[in-house]
Amino acid sequence: MYDSVIDPTLGPAGDARGRTALAPRPGDLSGLRLGLLANTKRNAEEFVEEVAGLLESQHGVQKVLIRKKPSIVEPAPPEMLEELRAECDVVVVGVGDCGSCSASAVADGLQLEEAGIPAVVIVSDAFRVSADAMATLQGTEGYQYVTTPHPVANLSRQGVRDRATAAVPEIVALLRGPNVAPAS
Amino acid sequence: MSVDQKQLDQLKQTLQADDYRMDVDVRGDSADVAIVAGPDACEECLVPKPLMQSMLGPVLGIEPASIRLVYPTDGPGADVTTS
Amino acid sequence: MTAAPRQVDGRAGTADDPVRGVRGAIEYCYERGWSDGLPVVPATEDDVAEFLATVDRDPDEVIGAQSHLNRRVTVAQAAVNAVMAGCRPEYFPLVLAAWEAVTGEPASRGGAWQSTSGPAPLLVVNGPIRDRLGINYAGGVFGPGFRANATIGRALGLVVRNGYGIRPQELEQATQGVPGRWTMCIGEHEELSPWEPFSVAGGVAAGVDAVSALLVRDCEYIDNRHTESAEAVLWDIADTLARTGAYLGIKHSTGGVVLGPEHAQFLAAAGYSRADVQQWLFEHATRTQADLIAAGKESHDRDPGPDPFPMMPSAAExxxxxxxxxxxxxxxxxxxxxxxxxxxxxxxxxxARDTATDPQEAPA
Incomplete structure (x- = not known):
């Protein structure tokens, strides 16, 4: 009857976001350009820097970029994402050591995967609940990330280094691993 | 529908890690949830309200939209800092 | 259309009397929840194409997102909602600019559209576009009666409602809301203003069409007609700016002024520039700590701040x-x-790009 009336609620194609497919994995990290995406939580930047140092010395990646998100709550802004996409082959995101930053870190990881960049998100174990909730909200239940014990903010630089060392094997596995869909 | 106590405790622990306390009052098919800040709570660390509601929904067995959520930044009649 | 079966309930139109179908089409939109309460113009593909032709933009360009709701809106969707709001096609470039202005405001990010405060955009239009589109900037500027003022703001509201799916008592949780929430679109009365256009402070040269957006929670009048003292008028304004009800008990309150041309000219004649007015208001919009305590809004910080306490963040703000x-x-x-x-x-x-799809409807 009124079929010619346009539905104003219909969003852009692909708006009803399905599961985010992970970006293809590189297999070998050697020679790849590494980007770091940190939030403003204390020790977040230090943590991803330590991870970068280890990935450089042990796996031959080359750190090319570190960006700090302006907001703890929000995912990285589009221009920051574009920069990472343009200049990096793999990205490490962290550290989700609070409710909102663990959730937004997962959103960042999924944004990067969607842009074709393999990414690994580091979340402190106290915040699995909010990280998982964000993954589900984004249509990607069961998204895998790397955890480190909470808290991170009170660690010394050596403490951060120890945590980074402990996390690296899992980070490498997720960056390099076979491109399997996470279990849902 | 009933409250999943184990998951609720887990969620409370998560909040505690940011120094927040959560008071839950379930009434029939709606709930009042108040999140109270401790002295070391970081204002920015609470997840956005819609995300918190979607986390609480399955735990409380209540539609997310029927969960009235009060954040510490909700002064009387104002929530300008909850974003 | 082909000879589709038509209802015979009085709402359907016929080929020889299309008007008879209008109410039915409007009701159709109501039934789907697409209206803000007033009738909307049902949008067809042709209508939307006509609106899109006024701008040099990709219809699929995403112009807004609510990531926590997983909703995005595009230029095309804005066009659909602008049609529905009752805009003319040539308003559409301004609708998009106004949307950009609103979404560019930090206050609109996060949960503004869902907030209990229920803030309303206040759109301020500068430049010759005011006369070209018939945007009121003179008598009754906040009131009804002017199509451009009424529909441009409404278009943004429909984008939020239909594009983001944020509706009152659902995702929108305004306690009381704000009168005129989606209809506060005013022109600045540049011709009678003693100062440069408001948009100049916003980085756009005088004489260039521009729109500025603020999110506001209320409007309160200052009626002061009989004094010969500029400071008395300013004092009266500062008193309203400083009221405790608007203060949340933390940081500071906020406030701005839409001066009527008489007040503006009176102040300018007394030697006040716009910056002088701002400075005077900042210095005098204060409350004593005793007032704040009386209102239960005293600071709980170790340092409660000065006494008297400045209610405005700064002169420039x-x-x-x-x-x-x-x-x-x-x-x-x-x-x-x-x-x-x-x-x-x-x-x-x-x-607006030269559309000329229908010469009879070309803007005057």
Whole structure:
């Protein structure tokens, strides 16, 4: 009857976001350009820097970029994402050591995967609940990330280094691993 | 529908890690949830309200939209800092 | 259309009398929840194409997102909602610029559209576009009666409602809301303003079409017609700016003024520049700590701040706009939502592309 009336609620194609497919994995990290995406939580930047140092010395990646998100709550802004996409082959995101930053870190990881960049998100174990909730909200239940014990903010630089060392094997596995869909 | 106590405790622990306390009052098919800040709570660390509601929904067995959520930044009649 | 079966309930139109179908089409939109309460214009593909032809934009360009709701809106969707709001096609470049201005305000990010505060965009239009589109900047500037003022703001509201799916009592949780929430679109009365256009402070040159957006929580009038003292008028405005009800008990309150042309000219004649007005208001919009305690809004910080306590964040953060008729010494204080008052950024409006799809409907 009124079929010619346009539905104003219909969003852009692909708006009803399905599961985010992970970006293809590189297999070998050697020679790849590494980007770091940190939030403003204390020790977040230090943590991803330590991870970068280890990935450089042990796996031959080359750190090319570190960006700090302006907001703890929000995912990285589009221009920051574009920069990472343009200049990096793999990205490490962290550290989700609070409710909102663990959730937004997962959103960042999924944004990067969607842009074709393999990414690994580091979340402190106290915040699995909010990280998982964000993954589900984004249509990607069961998204895998790397955890480190909470808290991170009170660690010394050596403490951060120890945590980074402990996390690296899992980070490498997720960056390099076979491109399997996470279990849902 | 009933409250999943184990998951609720887990969620409370998560909040505690940011120094927040959560008071839950379930009434029939709606709930009042108040999140109270401790002295070391970081204002920015609470997840956005819609995300918190979607986390609480399955735990409380209540539609997310029927969960009235009060954040510490909700002064009387104002929530300008909850974003 | 082909000979589709038509209802015979009186709402359907016929080929020889299309008007008979209008109410039915409007009801159809109501039934689907697409209306803000007033009738909308049902949008067809042709209508939307006509709107899109006025701008040089990709219809699929995403112009807004609510990531926590997983919703995005595009230029095309804005066009659909602008049609529905009752805009003319040539308003569309301004609708898009206004949307950009609103979404560029820090106060609109996060949960503004869902907030219990229920803030309303206040759109301020500068430049010759005011006369071209018939945007009222004189008498009754905040009131009804002018299509462009009424529909441009409404279009943004429909984008939020239909594009983001944020509806009152659902995702929108305004306690009381704000009167005129989606209809506060005013022109600045540049011709009677003693100062440069408001948009100049927003980075757009005088004489260039521009729109600025603030989110506000209320408007309160200042009626002061009989004094010969500029400071008395300013004192009266400062008193309203400083009221405790608008203060949340933390940081500071916010406030701005839409001066009626008489007040603006009176102040300018007494030697006040816009910056002088802002400075005077900042210095005098204060409350004593005793007042704050009486209202239960004293600071709980170790240092409760000065006494008297400045209620405005800074002089520069008191926007001063000039609008209305020069027929009485009346002004309006408005109350920005959030801490940021105004981003200080105005958005230029590109001219509408020559559409000429229907010469009879070409703008005058």
């Amino acid at each position: 008191i926007p001063v706009i000039v609008a209305g008729a020069a027929n009485a010494a009346i002004s309006m204080v408005f109350r920005p939502f959030g801490w940021s008052t105004w981003s200080g950024r105005s958005v230029p409006v590109p001219p």
